[in-house]
Amino acid sequence: MKVNSNKVLPAVQKLGFAIPATNFIDLDSARTFVKVAEERKLPLILAFAESHRHIISLEEAALIGNYFVDNASVPIVLHLDHGTNPEFIFKAIELGFSSVMIDASQKEFEENIKITKEIVDYAHKHNVSVEAELGHVGSEDLTEAYELSDSIYTEVKDVIEFVDRTNVDSLAISIGTAHGVYKGEPKINFERLEEIKEISKVPLVLHGGSSSGDENLSKCAANGISKINIFTDFINGALHKIEEGHPKNYLVLKELANLGMEEVLNHYYDVFGTQSIEI
Secondary structure: EEEEEHOOHHHHHHHHHOOEEEEEOOOOHHHEEEHHHHHHHOOOOEEEEEEHHOOOOOHHHHHHHHHHOOOOOEEEEEEEEEEOOHHHHHHHHHHHOEEEEOOOOOOOOOHHHHHHHHHHHHHHHHHHHHEEHHHOOOOOOOOOOOOOOOEOOOOOHHHHHHHHHHOOOOEEEOOOEEOOOOOOOOOHHHHHHHHHHOOOOOOOEEEEOOOHHHHHHHHHHHHHHEEEOOOOOOOHOOOHHHHHHOOOOOHHHHHHHHHHHHHHHHHHHHHHHOOOOOO
């Protein structure tokens, strides 16, 4: 069943675990993620990133996402990840996404607030929840160490003002992770997480979960992070399964890729301690 984030994240926040946010890029990946969620009887955030619009269009993603989410037996959020263009975000809402992210994290603080509030005001009229980012989770060069990321830590002093002025529903924070593949394991600032958790009125989100280390992510999930985004590990999981299987034809290749993604999601459900919830 399709729900917005407000139906799941506040409950998750109280119970002390995290829900995986899985970025789909085609029909196979969306179907695989929903299949695992239903088999495990666990909630899921099925996400499509604006940056992947060159792979499938927003309209195609909406058709795929709405079909699987509307027919699912467990609560699933259909989420637009890292929306940067307001018109793109508004279109996603019109197409049935139940949650959207506005990422204005590279803007100045006041501009981030202004843009985020505009999205929130529109989305809330359509019963759509909104995630924003404060601080900035950078991207990794695949060959470089994580210290070279352009990430900017979330400032504790800004959290209350940002949430109060935007009325945002969840907040992505920067505490040491980055998008992509790490050369080493990131150093998570758990002290900063604890400080933000103590004052935040809304559920907290962690981006850049892939390759961040199971112990790190399990600790984040148990200490205030309610949603963790995973993408790169799914792609790598599919690739590794294909390399192991040496497929002789395209159909076998697809089956192996799907199996690899299944294994990754099952793994992260366990790492995050995800539990079923009542809606």
